[in-house]
């Protein structure tokens with residue numbers, strides 16, 4: 001009889017990833033070539049993929065637990081903005097070297113926590129070794145009732161623009177992750193600085209808002225590259241203009257303190273990205289019902305602007321004057 005493998009690629013997959021797939025029968029214990037997903041009756045499947053890479057989306061010395069959480073959270077964020085319920089995900093990993101067991105244990109625990117929080121299961125993936133920084137690709141699948149997918153390009157002139165949660169925390173957290181000494185310039189104590197870094201490390205997609213998006217939004221997307229850039233994408237895809245009122249953009253207490261100490265940081269809030277909040281366009285006559293549904297779901301939403309005719313995207317600063325936001329937002333291939 002062949003000895004049970006304890007090293008090697010198959011053993012790594014079985015030890016680290018198979019337990020994460022145990023709740024998903026179509027994963028076949030991660031011993032088949034593909035996974036099988038039976039769409040829930042009456043539902044459409046929603047597909048998305050986003051990768052996170054060392055040095056680009058996270059730092060090499062971030063905790064493996066946080067890296068795993070982020071890889072899943074950014075994809076679940078895409079699903080939530082479509083009104084979808086997460087079902088399953090595929091995980092593609094490229095390691096420069098075999099990670100040590102402690103790192104793998106932390107990574108597995110982070111995925112397990114994220115799966116439990118977001119309600120989805122590992123269905124399959126790929127693990128290889130190649131030179132270069134660690135890259136983690138996730139492909140997530142969710143479900144919406146047939147014909148109800150909330151598109152990005154279907155906002156109408158007159159729709160109100162709503163944003164979930166608070167904006168800019170993660171972008172400010174990234175500045176602090178890069179240089180903790182900036183906390184003093186931002187007027188932040190250690191607890192506040194840590195809270196912002198936590199928002200960078202652990203995005204919290206607003207799952208419980210998905211049913212309200214599904215019911216009331218005419219268009220929606222998640223904010224990953226900065227509100228200004230992503231709002232521009234929604235407006236362009238919909239053929240509408242958009243105006244954002246800076247004074248209405250919801251800030252957390254630490255972010256408010258930072259912006260009051262250094263007003264220039266408001267640009268970081270608007271354009272820094274990594275928010276993973278939902279931007280939703282809602283017809284004015286449905287806005288109150290949307291607010292009620294959001295309140296019942298426990299997610300704060302703020303009306304931050306409105307769509308109109310035309311195609312301009314304008315942002316009024318906190319003093320009401322137009323801000324120059326052209327070119328802002330995250331771009332992997334800046335011009």
Ligand SMILES: Nc1ncnc2c1ncn2[C@@H]1O[C@H](COP(=O)(O)OP(=O)(O)OP(=O)(O)O)[C@@H](O)[C@H]1O
Nearest residue numbers: 047048049050051074078221222223224225226330
């Ligand atoms: N390599 C690719 N092949 C096919 N489609 C792609 C590719 N890259 C991006 N897309 C598609 O382009 C569109 C925009 O992708 P993008 O990744 O910007 O969206 P996003 O996930 O909302 O934003 P972010 O990546 O900033 O979170 C999506 O429809 C996406 O599926």
Ligand SMILES: Cc1ncc(C[n+]2csc(CCOP(=O)(O)O)c2C)c(N)n1
Nearest residue numbers: 055056057058059224225272273274330
């Ligand atoms: C180490 C480090 N440096 C910079 C950033 C900022 N950042 C990188 S990609 C991105 C947009 C979303 O990614 P994508 O468009 O690929 O989905 C943002 C805001 C970070 N998160 N970590």
Ligand SMILES: [Mg+2]
Nearest residue numbers: 049050051224
């Ligand atoms: Mg993407």
Ligand SMILES: [Mg+2]
Nearest residue numbers: 050074078224
């Ligand atoms: Mg995305």
Ligand SMILES: [Mg+2]
Nearest residue numbers: 224225330332
């Ligand atoms: Mg992007």
